[in-house]
Amino acid sequence: MNRDLFLGKLTIDAIPHHWYTIGATVSILFMGLIAALFLTKTRRWGWLWKEWLTSTDPKRIGTMYMIFALLMFFRGMIDAGMIWLQQTIAADSQGYLAADHFQQIFTSHGDIMVFFVTMGFFFGLMNWIVPLQIGARDLAFPFLNSLGFWLTAAGGILINLFFVIGGDFANTGWLAVAPLSELEFNPGVGVDYLIWSLQLSGLGSLLAGINFMVTIFKKRAPGMSLMKMPLFVWTSLCSTVLIISAFPVLTATLFLLWLDRFLGMHIFTVGLGGNQMLYFNFIWMWGHPEVYILILPAFGMYSEIVATFSQKRVFGYVSLVCAAIAITLLSFLVWLHHFFTMGAGADVNSFFGIVTLLIAIPTGVQIFNWILTMFRGRLTFASPMYWFMGFICVFTLGGMAGVLMASPPADFQVHNSLFLVAHFHTTIIGGALFGIFAGISYWFPKMTGFTLNEKLGKRAFWLWLIGFFVSFTPLYLLGFMGATRRLDHYAATTGWQPLYITSMVGFVIIICGLLTQIWQIIVSVRDRKQNLDTTGDPWNGRTLEWSTSSPPPFYNFALIPTVMSRDEFWRRKKEGLKKIKKYEDIELPKNTGMGIYISGFAFFMGFALVWQILLLAIVGLVGIIICLILRSLDQEAEYVLTAKEVKQIETMSAHG
Amino acid sequence: MKRSKLPLIIILAIIVAAVAIIFVLKSEYALLAHPKGIIAKNELKLIGTSYLLMLIIVIPTFIFLFITALRFRKGSKAKYDPEHSHGKFGEVILWIIPSIIIAPLAVITWYAAHDLDPYKPLTSEIKPLTIQVVALDWKWLFIYPEQGIATLNYFQIPERTPINLRLSADGSPMNSFWLPELSGQIYAMTGMTTQLHIMADEVGEYTGRAAEINGEGFASMTFVAKSTSESDFLNWVSWVKKSPLKLNSSTYDKLVLPSQNNPVAYYSYVENNLFNKIIDKYMHHE
Numbered sequence: 045m046n047r048d049l050f051l052g053k054l055t056i057d058a059i060p061h062h063w064y065t066i067g068a069t070v071s072i073l074f075m076g077l078i079a080a081l082f083l084t085k086t087r088r089w090g091w092l093w094k095e096w097l098t099s100t101d102p103k104r105i106g107t108m109y110m111i112f113a114l115l116m117f118f119r120g121m122i123d124a125g126m127i128w129l130q131q132t133i134a135a136d137s138q139g140y141l142a143a144d145h146f147q148q149i150f151t152s153h154g155d156i157m158v159f160f161v162t163m164g165f166f167f168g169l170m171n172w173i174v175p176l177q178i179g180a181r182d183l184a185f186p187f188l189n190s191l192g193f194w195l196t197a198a199g200g201i202l203i204n205l206f207f208v209i210g211g212d213f214a215n216t217g218w219l220a221v222a223p224l225s226e227l228e229f230n231p232g233v234g235v236d237y238l239i240w241s242l243q244l245s246g247l248g249s250l251l252a253g254i255n256f257m258v259t260i261f262k263k264r265a266p267g268m269s270l271m272k273m274p275l276f277v278w279t280s281l282c283s284t285v286l287i288i289s290a291f292p293v294l295t296a297t298l299f300l301l302w303l304d305r306f307l308g309m310h311i312f313t314v315g316l317g318g319n320q321m322l323y324f325n326f327i328w329m330w331g332h333p334e335v336y337i338l339i340l341p342a343f344g345m346y347s348e349i350v351a352t353f354s355q356k357r358v359f360g361y362v363s364l365v366c367a368a369i370a371i372t373l374l375s376f377l378v379w380l381h382h383f384f385t386m387g388a389g390a391d392v393n394s395f396f397g398i399v400t401l402l403i404a405i406p407t408g409v410q411i412f413n414w415i416l417t418m419f420r421g422r423l424t425f426a427s428p429m430y431w432f433m434g435f436i437c438v439f440t441l442g443g444m445a446g447v448l449m450a451s452p453p454a455d456f457q458v459h460n461s462l463f464l465v466a467h468f469h470t471t472i473i474g475g476a477l478f479g480i481f482a483g484i485s486y487w488f489p490k491m492t493g494f495t496l497n498e499k500l501g502k503r504a505f506w507l508w509l510i511g512f513f514v515s516f517t518p519l520y521l522l523g524f525m526g527a528t529r530r531l532d533h534y535a536a537t538t539g540w541q542p543l544y545i546t547s548m549v550g551f552v553i554i555i556c557g558l559l560t561q562i563w564q565i566i567v568s569v570r571d572r573k574q575n576l577d578t579t580g581d582p583w584n585g586r587t588l589e590w591s592t593s594s595p596p597p598f599y600n601f602a603l604i605p606t607v608m609s610r611d612e613f614w615r616r617k618k619e620g621l622k623k624i625k626k627y628e629d630i631e632l633p634k635n636t637g638m639g640i641y642i643s644g645f646a647f648f649m650g651f652a653l654v655w656q657i658l659l660l661a662i663v664g665l666v667g668i669i670i671c672l673i674l675r676s677l678d679q680e681a682e683y684v685l686t687a688k689e690v691k692q693i694e695t696m697s698a699h700g
Numbered sequence: 701m702k703r704s705k706l707p708l709i710i711i712l713a714i715i716v717a718a719v720a721i722i723f724v725l726k727s728e729y730a731l732l733a734h735p736k737g738i739i740a741k742n743e744l745k746l747i748g749t750s751y752l753l754m755l756i757i758v759i760p761t762f763i764f765l766f767i768t769a770l771r772f773r774k775g776s777k778a779k780y781d782p783e784h785s786h787g788k789f790g791e792v793i794l795w796i797i798p799s800i801i802i803a804p805l806a807v808i809t810w811y812a813a814h815d816l817d818p819y820k821p822l823t824s825e826i827k828p829l830t831i832q833v834v835a836l837d838w839k840w841l842f843i844y845p846e847q848g849i850a851t852l853n854y855f856q857i858p859e860r861t862p863i864n865l866r867l868s869a870d871g872s873p874m875n876s877f878w879l880p881e882l883s884g885q886i887y888a889m890t891g892m893t894t895q896l897h898i899m900a901d902e903v904g905e906y907t908g909r910a911a912e913i914n915g916e917g918f919a920s921m922t923f924v925a926k927s928t929s930e931s932d933f934l935n936w937v938s939w940v941k942k943s944p945l946k947l948n949s950s951t952y953d954k955l956v957l958p959s960q961n962n963p964v965a966y967y968s969y970v971e972n973n974l975f976n977k978i979i980d981k982y983m984h985h986e
Contacts, residue, residue, distance in 0.1 A: 315891060320873070363795070387818065387819065387886055401802050408797070418768045420772065421772050425773070437765075450809065453812045453815075461911070523732075526907070526909075528911045530913050531918075540729070
């Protein structure tokens with residue numbers, strides 16, 4: 045392999061030359077230009093840098109996570125639309141995409157939706173809500189939080205950079221399965237883009253996971269024992285335990301794959317002692333816990349929402365906690381069910397099948413607990429509750445398909461088919477994505493100070509729900525018709541096309557739902573004066589985040605609350621809220637640009653390793669190390685807000 | 701006003717969806733719903749049993765959910781008890797209910813996984829036929845070691861005869877062999893052998909495909925399996941024996957090179973022990 049010292053594998057061919065890369069490049073540059081013009085015109089560069097980009101306030105970082113996830117969501121949805129369109133028209137023809145390009149699109153669709161959209165939204169919500177719910181002012185490691193976000197963002201930029209430089213992404217499916225991802229079958233840089241963008245964002249996720257775990261263990265308000273934590277905090281904790289245990293496996297696996305590709309090792313190759321089955325085991329040892337990393341925080345949100353809108357304490361708190369812990373543990377014992385068809389033998393397959401079945405028990409318990417929470421409640425159906433009801437219906441159907449596939453012989457027939465694709469979309473959309481929508485509409489007033497437009501929110505829900513069923517029911521059926529996933533074209537004699545078309549119609553309905561949501565946000569911002577949340581507690585909430593003003597002051601709590609009950613704020617409202625008499629000094633983290641600098645160097649290192657520009661990679665690494673040293677020498681990472689200032693802010697906000 | 705119509709709309713939607721689903725599953729295109737071999741038939745039965753067992757618990761849960769949602773709406777006269785909770789006993793029951801369904805499913809899974817183990821030979825009075833399957837980029841090679849013939853992207857079998865498939869791949873990334881009307885999938889991997897045992901209950905032509913992503917030619921990597929009477933099969937073997945194409949190491953080396961949309965081909969001769977040689981290529985003895 046020719047490798048230039050300064051340019052690595054980078055040559056003039058890397059500039060965009062396909063219609064889609066040129067189109068993407070132009071639109072990326074165009075959007076960047078508009079944003080830059082806007083910032084310059086309104087003189088907001090300094091504001092952006094000081095108030096947002098360098099912020100260590102978890103609320104600000106949470107908002108940035110969610111904006112980032114939303115941008116990536118648009119990207120992922122465009123991918124989804126391109127996949128659907130291709131499959132709609134590609135009966136007995138090649139459609140409008142070549143096979144290789146089609147394969148790149150479903151690969152990036154999967155990676156973006158899992159790593160950047162779902163995880164991005166969850167980290168955003170966790171940043172906002174976890175500190176507020178545990179009565180903390182910030183996370184245990186505010187700088188690490190900023191660094192984690194920026195590393196994730198760096199990964200997100202890198203995964204989109206191939207449009208501009210290189211023009212090819214991996215065509216291997218989202219997990220970069222070896223040996224297809226090996227140099228022999230994928231000599232280009234597409235797989236390297238996948239590897240390094242996931243390495244960066246994976247590192248970001250790991251740092252965030254550690255941070256939240258320590259925060260939940262160490263920063264809880266006095267009196268809040270583990271069994272008094274709100275359920276969202278519990279499931280977030282379980283999720284972070286999974287992140288900390290599983291993400292190193294992903295990092296190691298991708299690193300080994302990269303060694304194969306860069307140093308010509310033979311860990312997962314075909315032949316020369318490489319073992320492709322090892323890759324499947326490794327990647328799913330991370331991959332299965334990963335799906336619970338995505339779903340557990342959503343479970344916690346549903347617990348909060350259903351209790352609030354039932355005006356009643358959650359039913360079976362202990363059961364819900366035990367269920368979350370059981371799922372956490374079991375999720376590490378089921379990875380082999382992703383490849384029953386590898387021929388492991390009946391005993392091994394049965395073991396993993398039965399453990400998979402066991403997961404249905406805690407999941408079922410949770411659903412019963414939620415319904416029983418509604419029982420004898422006083423239900424109001426605001427839009428978060430709509431998402432919750434939609435979730436139970438959709439997720440249960442997806443769970444049934446999951447239980448079915450836990451049986452190895454049944455799995456033999458539907459493995460790798462569209463039935464499987466429909467299954468995991470049902471659980472991830474119905475579970476995680478609906479959870480994100482529920483969470484956002486639930487906590488939106490807390491974050492912004494005004495509520496979202498309810499009418500449009502409900503309309504969006506119906507469009508999503510109907511669109512979901514119209515687009516994914518055909519996929520279940522297509523699985524039964526023998527359609528495998530990832531087909532760029534198929535014979536018309538298979539009779540699949542009408543169902544693919546139906547599915548496409550469903551996608552259009554979903555897009556209408558998404559547009560309604562965007563319109564909902566625009567309308568809500570426009571009419572915010574009418575929808576102001578002046579109380580800080582628009583839903584008659586139960587947990588501590590509702591005891592703050594909406595939006596909360598940057599220090600969250602003027603006085604750290606002392607907790608006596610699971611539903612602390614509910615208890616306080618019943619016993620009568622007390623006014624704060626004496627304020628105290630507050631110590632807060634200073635803003636720092638170090639997270640951006642380190643992630644910037646990490647980005648260059650990742651980019652350099654994609655193209656094997658060793659010199660630049662070393663520059664990136666040295667830069668990271670120097671920044672880390674500088675940061676650790678900084679003794680004044682905090683500043684003090686005096687009691688007087690706090691009192692001033694508090695009285696000001698109380699009066700206006 | 702709208703609210704009172706909602707349950708009706710939901711019920712109507714469920715009925716329409718159910719009719720549409722049944723209509724599709726009844727059509728001949730729904731391969732999994734019309735199995736033509738014993739293995740696929742049993743797999744379908746397992747799918748049906750699992751779904752029925754799950755519905756026993758899921759349907760009441762849905763009904764309970766919607767009744768609760770309607771009955772305890774704010775403004776209704778139903779009892780409101782903000783501290784309503786459980787005894788410990790109540791919580792234990794909640795764990796038992798799903799376990800009641802999962803326990804039989806676990807037992808079924810254990811027995812089904814052993815009964816329908818792809819490595820388990822099928823019992824029959826008729827002598828089984830062995831076919832060796834090699835996944836190549838992007839075509840399927842079928843070798844009949846006993847008959848000394850081979851075919852590409854097509855294979856023929858006698859009906860009601862147990863077929864012992866031995867699968868491998870050559871240089872190709874991981875592959876999955878799927879012939880839905882006769883059986884579920886098994887991987888075909890370079891340097892490895894896997895096994896699958898199938899039997900066709902009737903005469904017919906069945907389409908199969910590669911089910912694991914393996915590169916550019918993935919979508920068109922299909923094949924046809926034709927099941928005929930015993931005598932037709934023997935006639936076909938002797939017909940193939942007259943084919944001018946032969947599979948020796950030089951023609952095989954050309955065949956291994958990546959290619960797409962290869963037409964069906966018949967080889968009247970196969971080099972002795974070719975299948976084992978293909979696997980041995982990747983065995984490295986220190």
